[in-house]
Amino acid sequence: xxxxxxxxxxxxxxxxxxxxxxxxxxxxxxxxxxxxxxxxxxxxxxxxxxxxxxxxxxxxxxxxxxxxxxxxxxxxxxxxxxxxxxxxxxxxxxxxxxxxxxxxxxxxxxxxxxxxxxxxxxxxxxxxxxxxxxxxxxxxxxxxxxxxxxxxxxxxxxxxxxxxxxxxxxxxxxxxxxxxxxxxxxxxxxxxxxxxxxxxxxxxxxxxxxxxxxxxxxxxxxxxxxxxxxxxxxxxxxxxxxxxxxxxxxxxxxxxxxxxxxxxxxxxxxxxxxxxxxxxxxxxxxxxxxxxxxxxxxxxxxxxxxxxxxxxxxxxxxxxxxxxxxxxxxxxxxxxxxxxxxxxxxxxxxxxxxxxxxxx
Amino acid sequence: xxxxxxxxxxxxxxxxxxxxxxxxxxxxxxxxxxxxxxxxxxxxxxxxxxxxxxxxxxxxxxxxxxxxxxxxxxxxxxxxxxxxxxxxxxxxxxxxxxxxxxxxxxxxxxxxxxxxxxxxxxxxxxxxxxxxxxxxxxxxxxxxxxxxxxxxxxxxxxxxxxxxxxxxxxxxxxxxxxxxxxxxxxxxxxxxxxxxxxxxxxxxxxxxxxxxxxxxxxxxxxxxxxxxxxxxxxxxxxxxxxxxxxxxxxxxxxxxxxxxxxxxxxx
Ligand SMILES: Nc1ncnc2c1ncn2[C@@H]1O[C@H](COP(=O)(O)OP(=O)(O)OP(=O)(O)O)[C@@H](O)[C@H]1O
Ligand SMILES: [Mg+2]
Numbered sequence: 046x047x048x049x050x051x052x053x054x055x056x057x058x059x060x061x062x063x064x065x066x067x068x069x070x071x072x073x074x075x076x077x078x079x080x081x082x083x084x085x086x087x088x089x090x091x092x093x094x095x096x097x098x099x100x101x102x103x104x105x106x107x108x109x110x111x112x113x114x115x116x117x118x119x120x121x122x123x124x125x126x127x128x129x130x131x132x133x134x135x136x137x138x139x140x141x142x143x144x145x146x147x148x149x150x151x152x153x154x155x156x157x158x159x160x161x162x163x164x165x166x167x168x169x170x171x172x173x174x175x176x177x178x179x180x181x182x183x184x185x186x187x188x189x190x191x192x193x194x195x196x197x198x199x200x201x202x203x204x205x206x207x208x209x210x211x212x213x214x215x216x217x218x219x220x221x222x223x224x225x226x227x228x229x230x231x232x233x234x235x236x237x238x239x240x241x242x243x244x245x246x247x248x249x250x251x252x253x254x255x256x257x258x259x260x261x262x263x264x265x266x267x268x269x270x271x272x273x274x275x276x277x278x279x280x281x282x283x284x285x286x287x288x289x290x291x292x293x294x295x296x297x298x299x300x301x302x303x304x305x306x307x308x309x310x311x312x313x314x315x316x317x318x319x320x321x322x323x324x325x326x327x328x329x330x331x332x333x334x335x336x337x338x339x340x341x342x343x344x345x346x347x348x349x350x351x352x353x354x355x356x357x358x359x360x361x362x363x364x365x366x367x368x369x370x371x372x373x374x375x376x377x378x379x380x381x382x383x384x385x386x387x388x389x390x391x392x393x394x395x396x397x398x399x400x401x402x403x404x405x
Numbered sequence: 406x407x408x409x410x411x412x413x414x415x416x417x418x419x420x421x422x423x424x425x426x427x428x429x430x431x432x433x434x435x436x437x438x439x440x441x442x443x444x445x446x447x448x449x450x451x452x453x454x455x456x457x458x459x460x461x462x463x464x465x466x467x468x469x470x471x472x473x474x475x476x477x478x479x480x481x482x483x484x485x486x487x488x489x490x491x492x493x494x495x496x497x498x499x500x501x502x503x504x505x506x507x508x509x510x511x512x513x514x515x516x517x518x519x520x521x522x523x524x525x526x527x528x529x530x531x532x533x534x535x536x537x538x539x540x541x542x543x544x545x546x547x548x549x550x551x552x553x554x555x556x557x558x559x560x561x562x563x564x565x566x567x568x569x570x571x572x573x574x575x576x577x578x579x580x581x582x583x584x585x586x587x588x589x590x591x592x593x594x595x596x597x598x599x600x601x602x603x604x605x606x607x608x609x610x611x612x613x614x615x616x617x618x619x620x621x622x623x624x625x626x627x628x629x630x631x632x633x634x635x636x637x638x639x640x641x642x643x644x645x646x647x648x649x650x651x652x653x654x655x656x657x658x659x660x661x662x663x664x665x666x667x668x669x670x671x672x
């Protein structure tokens with residue numbers, strides 16, 4: 046069953062088309078992420094679902110009911126705002142109680158519900174503080190509690206973890222998953238962190254300039270991106286353009302200028318002959334220092350360009366023959382006893398099934 | 406603290422002295438025991454005692470306070486409505502309205518006084534408390550609107566969005582979110598309106614009627630019969646009271662503007 050359905054939704058702000066003909070169905074109880082770069086229309090989609098913005102055209106359906114004309118206060122939807130938007134003149138208790146007060150609950154019910162929420166988001170003992178007296182992580186929890194206390198059918202989260210530091214973000218990711226299971230609601234979460242979207246979501250949609258490029262499970266999107274824009278957005282940064290010369294058994298052969306013929310996986314729906322792009326994930330590149338080794342279909346000579354130490358990984362940048370820069374990620378515990386140095390000549394090797402061809 | 410060349414600092418001091426010298430002289434002389442002139446004859450409270458004994462001054466004080474209070478409250482109500490309305494529909498047809506609403510603050514007061522008097526006579530409004538209150542609202546409403554709008558602009562609209570999302574109707578957004586966040590600005594506007602109303606002479610002079618003499622009018626009529634130390638004492642009180650009110654108003658308006666981004670967010 047679908048809780049939220051958007052059909053051909055368009056929203057413009059003056060000249061800017063913030064959301065351009067988006068059609069999307071979100072299942073009941075799903076953790077759905079909307080992933081996209083800044084300005085791609087993610088927040089606008091949430092505001093349309095919440096009723097804070099009204100679509101120019103198209104329909105929005107909540108629980109089988111068209112809600113285009115419903116004001117926000119009657120929709121069974123609550124939102125955690127990008128910067129939390131906690132009410133600064135109210136205590137934590139009053140912030141969380143606000144929704145219940147607006148729904149005319151009795152004092153006793155409000156107190157019980159708020160206490161339950163406070164326990165759920167682990168804010169015991171902080172209810173009499175004001176938002177300015179809380180840490181970023183605690184403010185985040187208040188924002189979650191304030192939205193969840195109304196028992197929404199759908200919870201909208203606008204970059205809920207963006208303002209938190211790395212450690213806190215990882216804790217809160219787990220926390221979000223736990224909360225969703227406990228309150229049993231549909232979560233729609235906006236982010237521009239691809240790892241976050243891939244980790245948290247049951248399904249996700251990738252947005253770009255107001256349009257929804259692809260919707261699918263994290264695995265589908267990671268392994269079968271429909272276009273190079275999607276592929277780039279989820280971390281497939283190495284690409285090479287060429288012409289498709291042959292396709293066979295879900296593999297394509299691509300001829301790029303100054304390179305030997307490249308062999309890579311075809312996309313799900315096949316590929317037309319003509320120009321295409323090959324994409325290879327940085328963690329799938331094998332670096333051979335002492336000449337090519339067997340077991341890889343593709344071998345490119347390359348020059349080490351830049352070396353970045355990343356804690357548990359090394360990031361290497363290589364310059365290819367056509368001056369393109371490719372990156373590789375190698376775990377520190379890997380085989381390279383001595384790190385590469387800039388200027389060194391190496392061979393980049395990769396298996397055909399680790400490259401994906403996308404028509405361009 | 407900004408470091409400035411000494412000469413700039415001294416010229417600032419001179420400007421302040423220039424501004425406040427007359428007031429200081431007035432206050433000092435109000436404690437002068439001498440009945441006539443500016444010659445110092447010793448310290449005395451006698452003029453203040455005389456003031457308190459003068460029935461007509463007490464009446465004028467009560468009139469002034471009443472008029473100032475009522476015109477302040479009414480100006481706040483109208484000003485709040487206008488400010489919120491102008492901010493909500495900002496950008497559509499409001500640019501000319503912005504100018505229109507500020508015009509009363511820059512029109513010479515004497516013209517405003519004459520114009521008001523003509524309108525009151527035309528519509529046969531009796532001159533007295535009512536006409537003075539309306540007259541004061543002509544400048545108090547724009548003043549209130551300016552102060553409230555400055556604060557409204559600083560309010561992040563996502564607070565209102567959050568409240569609506571949590572189930573508040575637009576009326577509840579106003580009473581639970583917007584007004585509480587405006588509170589310092591409301592106090593600031595009220596104190597300033599009250600002071601301006603208390604001090605106004607020109608408009609009041611034109612639209613006052615019998616039995617509605619305010620303090621500034623009283624001072625004026627006392628001066629007509631000659632500068633007495635009593636006037637000094639009365640003026641000193643008015644100056645000090647006004648300065649205290651204006652100072653309080655400023656403090657309220659400076660109250661930490663509620664900022665949209667919370668201190669610990671990383672942006
Ligand atoms: N109230 C508005 N008035 C004018 N333009 C707007 C308004 N709100 C959004 N836009 C524009 O619509 C587009 C989409 O904005 P939106 O806030 O949905 O992006 P986003 O994906 O949430 O970006 P971010 O990751 O930076 O939050 C942007 O180009 C933005 O400038
Ligand atoms: Mg956004």
